[in-house]
Amino acid sequence: GAVVSQHPSWVICKSGTSVKIECRSLDFQATTMFWYRQFPKQSLMLMATSNEGSKATYEQGVEKDKFLINHASLTLSTLTVTSAHPEDSSFYICSAPRGYTRDNEQFFGPGTRLTVL
Amino acid sequence: SQQGEEDPQALSIQEGENATMNCSYKTSINNLQWYRQNSGRGLVHLILIRSNEREKHSGRLRVTLDTSKKSSSLLITASRAADTASYFCATDRRNQGAQKLVFGQGTRLTINP
Numbered sequence A: 001g002a003v004v005s006q007h008p009s010w011v012i013c014k015s016g017t018s019v020k021i022e023c024r025s026l027d028f029q030a031t032t033m034f035w036y037r038q039f040p041k042q043s044l045m046l047m048a049t050s051n052e053g054s055k056a057t058y059e060q061g062v063e064k065d066k067f068l069i070n071h072a073s074l075t076l077s078t079l080t081v082t083s084a085h086p087e088d089s090s091f092y093i094c095s096a097p098r099g100y101t102r103d104n105e106q107f108f109g110p111g112t113r114l115t116v117l
Numbered sequence B: 001s002q003q004g005e006e007d008p009q010a011l012s013i014q015e016g017e018n019a020t021m022n023c024s025y026k027t028s029i030n031n032l033q034w035y036r037q038n039s040g041r042g043l044v045h046l047i048l049i050r051s052n053e054r055e056k057h058s059g060r061l062r063v064t065l066d067t068s069k070k071s072s073s074l075l076i077t078a079s080r081a082a083d084t085a086s087y088f089c090a091t092d093r094r095n096q097g098a099q100k101l102v103f104g105q106g107t108r109l110t111i112n113p
Helices: none
Strands: A004-007 A010-013 A019-025 A032-038 A044-051 A067-073 A076-081 A090-097 A106-108 A112-116 B005-007 B010-014 B019-024 B031-037 B043-050 B055-058 B061-066 B071-076 B085-095 B098-103 B107-112
Touching: A004 A090, A010 A019, A019 A032, A019 A090, A019 A112, A032 A067, A032 A076, A032 B098, A044 A067, A044 A076, A044 B098, A076 A090, A106 B043, B005 B085, B010 B019, B019 B107, B031 B061, B031 B071, B043 B055, B043 B061, B043 B071, B071 B085
Parallel strands: A010 A112, B010 B107
Antiparallel strands: A004 A019, A019 A076, A032 A044, A032 A090, A067 A076, A090 A106, A090 A112, B005 B019, B019 B071, B031 B043, B031 B085, B055 B061, B061 B071, B085 B098, B085 B107
């Protein structure tokens, strides 16, 4: 089956630093990827849609200058949390649909746990 | 914002029993999907049901969809301890050609041995 990887799986950083999270589709190409954040015992909240070769589309209330998204190739999207603060601590998950089909089945990465001290 | 609501929020049953989780949504959909998430991990796609379908089966899973009530249910039969996880419904909304999912709040299922 389709596999999506994320790196790193966890990261601890100091307040004010920037953290980059990678999302890769390993055995398929993804022109679109999605980034979510999830707080403990809560649901996934869509942050943005990453589009290969063009700007990301951000959901309402998500600061695009805070969460920089780059989709430089058909297999890689990156999310950079700039000037991270403790309130940015969360579980970040990416997903990708496998091809443009009528059904929008998503393949999810294993997630990245960010802790900002 | 999340449009899906799931109930119960938490469910604890004995191994071997059936588990039923419900999901409601507010807008029209193309399809509804159920995902499973083990603690601290990513999501795994379980089953998809299209808006013109009423029931679907996959192994021990049975999903129903009632578009008139904007609701769906997921039934897991003969539950096992390994079924312990959080279960989320997600509705397919299309946006300028990109397809994005809106997730429900989830049901935390615990199967007691």
